[in-house]
Amino acid sequence: xxxxxxxxxxxxxxxxxxxxxxxxxxxxxxxxxxxxxxxxxxxxxxxxxxxxxxxxxxxxxxxxxxxxxxxxxxxxxxxxxxxxxxxxxxxxxxxxxxxxxxxxxxxxxxxx
Amino acid sequence: xxxxxxxxxxxxxxxxxxxxxxxxxxxxxxxxxxxxxxxxxxxxxxxxxxxxxxxxxxxxxxxxxxxxxxxxxxxxxxxxxxxxxxxxxxxxxxxxxxxxxxxxxxxxxxxx
Amino acid sequence: xxxxxxxxxxxxxxxxxxxxxxxxxxxxxxxxxxxxxxxxxxxxxxxxxxxxxxxxxxxxxxxxxxxxxxxxxxxxxxxxxxxxxxxxxxxxxxxxxxxxxxxxxxxxxxxx
Numbered sequence: 001x002x003x004x005x006x007x008x009x010x011x012x013x014x015x016x017x018x019x020x021x022x023x024x025x026x027x028x029x030x031x032x033x034x035x036x037x038x039x040x041x042x043x044x045x046x047x048x049x050x051x052x053x054x055x056x057x058x059x060x061x062x063x064x065x066x067x068x069x070x071x072x073x074x075x076x077x078x079x080x081x082x083x084x085x086x087x088x089x090x091x092x093x094x095x096x097x098x099x100x101x102x103x104x105x106x107x108x109x110x111x112x
Numbered sequence: 113x114x115x116x117x118x119x120x121x122x123x124x125x126x127x128x129x130x131x132x133x134x135x136x137x138x139x140x141x142x143x144x145x146x147x148x149x150x151x152x153x154x155x156x157x158x159x160x161x162x163x164x165x166x167x168x169x170x171x172x173x174x175x176x177x178x179x180x181x182x183x184x185x186x187x188x189x190x191x192x193x194x195x196x197x198x199x200x201x202x203x204x205x206x207x208x209x210x211x212x213x214x215x216x217x218x219x220x221x222x223x224x
Numbered sequence: 225x226x227x228x229x230x231x232x233x234x235x236x237x238x239x240x241x242x243x244x245x246x247x248x249x250x251x252x253x254x255x256x257x258x259x260x261x262x263x264x265x266x267x268x269x270x271x272x273x274x275x276x277x278x279x280x281x282x283x284x285x286x287x288x289x290x291x292x293x294x295x296x297x298x299x300x301x302x303x304x305x306x307x308x309x310x311x312x313x314x315x316x317x318x319x320x321x322x323x324x325x326x327x328x329x330x331x332x333x334x335x336x
Binding site: 006008009010041042043073077093094095096097099100101103104109111 | 224
């Protein structure tokens, strides 16, 4: 099974929960989860900035195989450069399209 | 692909994000999105009132083919008349049933 | 059709909405909903404590056939004993795995 986490909230508690859930899915002992991905947009993009509080967690999750994808529409709207994101974060033109695409391929959706 | 946006939050930032995402899905240049619908209930219903801050955005999205469906259970609970919603907003008996139905037909779920 | 409600927020309004939606799904007159389940984790777990404001609603929904499943990872992280939850609430090792599993079986996802 595959799970995509929609990191869309600007609320720091919800961002923290999203990253915790990504970690818990990876470490699930029942081994039911094959892949985890995180798609960030709107206020959620702030969790992926290299000078943010969660940069180390994002790096650690990427090291363990979780791709992070930031929404280019959000970057433009918030005037954030791609270079301000943690190294290794990918971008997609629109986060909601990416989340839709993954659900269409059978990924489960989680919105912490 | 088809995407249903669950407009369920009373938070104005989340409502703003939901409408922005609807617009971005429509304008997606990859042309992967065939249909977008918005189902509003609970605090999210306030975004659909004709005297609300988002009335013009709702009208514009409807003009561009996005149906908006408000939850009748919410209208009753909040003592809002259907006539207070933006013209053209449809109602469904229960928003969560509508969202479940659409997912059953293969629509992706988005909860900004 | 089957609907799983992800009770993941610590916000009391969102918790209230989640329980209202569970009730409305049960009482839906269109009879399209065969099963409703609630999976609680992160801040949402507080809605399931026996001394919380929603204990009576949780009991009533369980009496009417809605299973409630609390996340053991959350209980450990928040130092909450399983005995502090409303009697009858089940636990699962990780809430997000359970929600993924149900979506894989065709359940619709709702995140109020």
